[in-house]
Amino acid sequence: MLSATKLRSRLPQRSSQGSRTRITRRTHDTPDLYDRLPRFRTCGPALTEAMKTPAGLQLLIDDGVIDEVLRPLKSGKEATVYLVRSGHSTRCAKVYRNMAQRSFQKRTQYQEGRKVRGSRQARAMAKSTQFGRREQEASWKNAEVNALYQLTAAGVRVPRPYGYFDGVLIMELVADADGEPAPRLGEVELAPETARQYHCLLIQQVVRMLSLGLIHGDLSEFNVLVAPDGPVIIDLPQAVNAAGNNGAKAMLARDVNNLRTTLGRFAPELLDTEFAAEMWSLFEQGELLPDSLLTGIYAAEATAADPDALMLVIEDAREEAIQRQLRQGG
Numbered sequence: 001m002l003s004a005t006k007l008r009s010r011l012p013q014r015s016s017q018g019s020r021t022r023i024t025r026r027t028h029d030t031p032d033l034y035d036r037l038p039r040f041r042t043c044g045p046a047l048t049e050a051m052k053t054p055a056g057l058q059l060l061i062d063d064g065v066i067d068e069v070l071r072p073l074k075s076g077k078e079a080t081v082y083l084v085r086s087g088h089s090t091r092c093a094k095v096y097r098n099m100a101q102r103s104f105q106k107r108t109q110y111q112e113g114r115k116v117r118g119s120r121q122a123r124a125m126a127k128s129t130q131f132g133r134r135e136q137e138a139s140w141k142n143a144e145v146n147a148l149y150q151l152t153a154a155g156v157r158v159p160r161p162y163g164y165f166d167g168v169l170i171m172e173l174v175a176d177a178d179g180e181p182a183p184r185l186g187e188v189e190l191a192p193e194t195a196r197q198y199h200c201l202l203i204q205q206v207v208r209m210l211s212l213g214l215i216h217g218d219l220s221e222f223n224v225l226v227a228p229d230g231p232v233i234i235d236l237p238q239a240v241n242a243a244g245n246n247g248a249k250a251m252l253a254r255d256v257n258n259l260r261t262t263l264g265r266f267a268p269e270l271l272d273t274e275f276a277a278e279m280w281s282l283f284e285q286g287e288l289l290p291d292s293l294l295t296g297i298y299a300a301e302a303t304a305a306d307p308d309a310l311m312l313v314i315e316d317a318r319e320e321a322i323q324r325q326l327r328q329g330g
Contacts (some may be wrong), residue, residue, distance in 0.1 A: 021132040056095050057082060058169045065165060068092065073181060077323075078237050081175065083181070090179075091162065094169040096141045096237075104274045144237040145169055147214060154290065156208045157201070157232045174225040174232045185231060185262060186221030195266035200228050202259050203275050203294065210283055215240040215248055219255035220320060223329075242283065249280055250312045258320075274298040 053061070053069050060066045070083040070090070079096045090227035148161040148171065160172040174182045190198065202224065209216065216223070217238040225232045242248045264271040273296030280286040281298065 054080075054082070054095055055150075056166060057084065057093055058083075060093070060168060060170075062166055063165075065098055065163065065170065066091070069093075071183045076235070084170070086096065086162075086170070090173050090175075092159070092171050092173050094171065096143075096167050096169070098137070119199055140237060141167060143239055144235075147236045150212060151209060151236075154208055154212055156205050157230065158236070159232065159234060160212070174227050174234070176226075177228045180223040182227050182232070185224040185226055188226050190218040190266045192267045195263045196270070198226075198231050199263040199267070199270055201260060202233070202263075203256070203279075204291075205233055206256060206259075206275075207279055207292055207294065208290045210242055210252065210279055211288050211292070214243075215242050215252045216255050217251050220258040222323075224259075247312050251316075252276055254282055272296075274300075275304070 020164045057066065057069050057172050061068070066084045066086045068085040070085060072080060073092065074081045079094045082093045082095065084091055142164075145161060145164045148158055148169075151158045152160050159174055162170040162172070166171075176182045186197075206216070206219070216233065216236060217240040218235065219233065223233065223235045225234055239252050240248055242252070245251070253276040256279075260270055260273060260275070275294055275296050277298040277300060278291070278294050278296065279288060282292060
């Protein structure tokens, strides 16, 4: 096994792609990313700022994986993300919370259908033994790491991962045209044509994910960042196994319809599209390809309503509304 120091020397460097365009933030721009950010680097026994470097990140500094913790970037239900410096590059370090610290609800419904290492682990997780809970914890944390590597290899627009070290994911910083952390989709104003372009690009990403058997599971305006060359999907610890999860269809519909609602504010004609139903139909028939071109038109057959799926959509919509209120209030 490579040491952290040797592994760092082999990590790929971020490369920019595609055309770059500016967008208008709804909120005030943040300060210059490097020169004006508070620093939390450890210098001997003392810190230059009041905030202590998180233990997990201090270990990575000691091992030479990262050089400096710049500042916290985002604190969420599952993890806290920090801006860190590695050599001349600014990256993100996602420090996952332990099970007792997390507030994310209904985790079991997302884990349904995920593969585990063996029958012993599966039995332990089903019985919720101490060993099973540890395995479940590791599975939840590893889900995002595995998804990012798989999706990056498939060309899906997600942050590039650089390594996973004892509960800390080092990944690409999605930046704006000035090198600062990119805004979320819900924080920008878009021209109608740009909204249509972003919607088309995001639907392509969802199709590529589904063709790999993955559904984001919590996709919304809060989990999409706007880079100069277009939107980037983030936050995938709850990524869903499309073929093995009974709620997959409802979760896909929620993800796609969230995008439709958000971007439909700027391009109202998007509100009449039915991309979720169309791509799911192709997926069920085994005809969905990474580059399948969809129309957004779908004639649904008359079938009985699925009460379980309906309740899932209602419960998730309620939780999403609560989270939106909390974010806006903060």
